[in-house]
Amino acid sequence: MAAKYLISECLEKIFSNLLENNNNRYHKSTKDIYSCTLVSRHWCCIPKSEVEQIISTAVSYNIQKLLPNSFRFNKKPSSSFDISTTFNYVSLIRGLVFDDTLLSDSLLFHFREIWLPSYIPDDKSQIKFSRISIPIINYLLKYILEHCNDLKILDLPFIIRNNKIIFDMIESLIYEDYNGKNKLKNLKELYANSVNEKKDLYPVLSKNICNLNLLYNEGFDSVNSLCRFISLQKNLKHIILSESVICDINNLERRDYNSVFNSLSTQCESLQALEFKYLSFININENSLKSLCSLKNIKELKLNECKGIGDNLISWAKNLSNLEVFEFAKGYHSIVSEEFLIQLIKASSNTLRKLVISDKRRGKQLSQLYKQISIYSNSLMYLDLPKIYPDELIKIFESCVKLVYICTILSEDGGWEMNIRELGNFIPKNLQRIKFKEINEYIFSSKALKYFFENCRYHNGKLKYLELKGSFTFGQHWFDVAKEFDIELKIQILKLKSP
Structure with missing residues (x-):
């Protein structure tokens, strides 16, 4: 029973420790959550209707400006908190993430x-500590x-690791009330892991x-039920299918x-975003x-x-005529058809706005692809390419006139000291x-960079930002040159790993 009265204290501490995490496999920001939950311990002082109004009308940066006004009109003293009203805001939760920490005794102990x-002593062994942590977390x-x-x-x-716990959770979410509704009926986003599961989640979820x-979806140990689940959806717009990163390469093949x-194909009308x-x-x-x-x-x-x-996928590439964003990262020891990439570029020539290619280019590999980009990708606004040579970059600058952002690697043997000066004459406006x-x-030298900036300005270029990243050391004079042309220069120096 004591666990019930500790929930408020635990939640307050959890919320105050919320941090951004950029390592998520599919990143979801916690900024909005952080802004709301930092004041959650005060919400029991505010009528629920006012809380809902605050959330519906406020964005993350002004929620805290609105809350003091609500407190000013509320006379209820903090000492009269009712434990039940403390959790009024839980009904406003619209997303749940079941982190592994919640079901792990060792992680709960480690992150206590x-x-x-x-005020709760934590100088106990992990075994003794679990007698405290498990009831609290389970009640939460x-x-x-x-x-x-x-x-x-x-x-x-x-x-x-504990199927019974997670299935009990799912059962509570799909339980239908007296109106025949459940908590997942209007679910819009599902992130699931189906690697080595003893019991398959998808048949349960498919019914609701x-x-x-x-x-x-990560993992394919429940492939048949996954396929059925996909087929039952009425309006899937975005699908991400990922093999487990621990999957053996030979097994993958x-x-x-x-x-x-x-x-x-069951989602051919609605599907707009696809990631493998x-x-x-x-x-x-x-x-x-x-x-x-x-x-x-x-x-x-x-x-x-x-x-x-x-090359067997070329027919697919030719059908991608409405593509606006294409991101491609080549795997280690993978052989990729350059013709597949070329046909994709051609098919989407009128619509492609963002192109990202990540590859360890050797020599003049992909030279035909770079040529086709300069010919067909005139609508590009965002371009990220591997190593590039001066003639290739100049052609892209000449043809991709709508470019707003470009990221690339300058070839080591490109003679950039002279070419970087001329590049400013071709820069997209x-x-x-x-x-x-x-x-x-x-x-290239800072003097060559100055000529580049001068030519940009002469041709009415709108360049505002230049970032140089690597292990080479740049002096202060580089910043002085950029300041002269009112261009923000960011230099990120990386330390090379010792062999």
């Missing part, structure tokens, strides 16, 4: 400083699951979730994803290829370290930000 009230989970409502986001990001906008690829991570196309069959080709409305495609991207990566040795 960020959630356990200071039970209370949140019981009182949250109309969830829009559900995230199950970890490999579940059919209106998703976004699905993230033998994986058969055809049933998953086939299921995507660490998957293999080596064993793709004709039906699966037809399924991919049927996805006519794809506007955003991301291929992250996938294997088997060969709308280009505002440039980033040159991996500058690990002398490539």
